[in-house]
Amino acid sequence: MxxxxxxxxxxxxxxxxxxxxxxxxxxxxxxxxxxxxxxxxxxxxxxxxxxxxxxxxxxxxxxxxxxxxxxxxxxxxxxxxxxLSYMFQGNALFDFMNVYDNIALPLVENSNFPKDQVKEKVFTRIKQLGLNGAEKKFPAQLSGGMRKRVALARALVTDPKIVxxxxxxxxxxxxxxxxxxxxxxxxxxxxxxxxxxxxxxxxxxxxxxxxxxxxxxxxxxxxxxxxxxxxxxxxxxxxxxxxxxx
CATH class of the missing domain: 3.40.50.300 (P-loop containing nucleotide triphosphate hydrolases)
Known part of the structure; x- marks a missing residue:
């Protein structure tokens, strides 16, 4: 075992x-x-x-x-x-941040990635989760399903082994x-x-x-x-x- x-x-x-x-x-x-x-x-x-x-x-x-x-x-x-990464109940997106900044937050807070690498990782997740064109929108402008996708993109942006x-x-x-x-x-x-x-x-x-x-x-x-x-x-x-x- x-x-x-x-x-x-x-x-x-x-x-x-x-x-x-x-x-x-x-x-x-x-x-x-x-x-x-x-x-x-x-x-x-x-x-x-x-x-x-x-x-x-x-x-x-x-x-x-x-x-x-x-x-x-x-x-x-x-x-x-x-x-580790954590997808919180209720998404826990920041209303004052747009989609791009919400997804980028774990990279900005917890790593030393240069801006170009942060941008590359964020847009990779945006594309993978079908959020193209939404990167400048704020959570209040999104449907419930899209907010879930943003929360999942943020959870996955650090390439976690455990979610x-x-x-x-x-x-x-x-x-x-x-x-x-x-x-x-x-x-x-x-x-x-x-x-x-x-x-x-x-x-x-x-x-x-x-x-x-x-x-x-x-x-x-x-x-x-x-x-x-x-x-x-x-x-x-x-x-x-x-x-x-x-």
Whole structure:
């Protein structure tokens, strides 16, 4: 069995007196698409924030390629962070920046690329995601689907090895949701990054991913393939998929 790219071992996290993660165990493998499902407020976004380093666990370990994160050197930690990209829920585009500047932001903030290389990378993503002619427009001038594409272009402009998607289809109609799913699948195959998706798009999201993990009551209650989901006798999993309360 391959060593997981990222592994959570008995990870706990509380905010004040409110426990969110209660001994979470999860493995994420290189170049896969994995979806994290579960009810609202169960800690799915908190899980993502542990990966990107915005939140730190109270106990337990997070391993990167088999090595506890705290044992990595400063340079190794920095290198791992550079491999990450995050597509925020609601896109998190800056209204006062045009499309070009929104996409270029990670390059301008976190690298020493000269302007001509920034321009080349940004326009490559603009072309790849069908945003030609929109580079001078502002987010308020774009449709919901186009704003999603701008957010994805920004997430991919640094050539990341791992992309975290927090509810990437929030606020979209069924047709645009399907388009975003297809877009993620297409670019994951093209650029071969590891994709971790938090989503409520059940069961549509299952057609996109290799593995599914369900987070409930602070732990992973189920982890497996689409076939494993269909064959599962888990009451919590099946109730969630059917939209029932448990």
């Amino acid at each position: 391959a060593v997981p790219l990222i592994q959570f071992i008995d990870v706990t996290k509380s905010f004040g007196t409110d426990p969110v993660l209660k001994g979470l165990n999860l493995s994420i493998y290189k170049d896969e698409i994995i979806v994290i499902i579960g009810k609202s407020g169960t800690g799915k976004s908190v899980l993502l924030k542990h990966i990107i380093g915005l939140v730190h666990q109270d106990s337990g370990q997070i391993l990167i390629k088999g090595i506890p994160f705290h044992q990595l050197s400063v340079e190794e930690k920095r290198s791992f962070q550079k491999e 975290l998607f927090d509810e990437p289809t929030t606020g979209l109609d069924p047709v645009r949701k399907k388009n975003v799913h297809s877009m993620i699948q297409e670019y994951q195959e093209k650029f071969e990054f590891t994709a971790v998706i938090v989503s409520h798009d059940i069961p549509e999201i299952f057609n996109l991913v290799q593995r599914i993990a369900m987070l409930d009551d602070g732990i992973i209650q189920f982890e497996g393939s689409k076939k494993d989901v269909l064959d599962s006798h888990s009451k919590i999993l099946n109730a969630f998929i059917e939209g029932e309360d448990v």
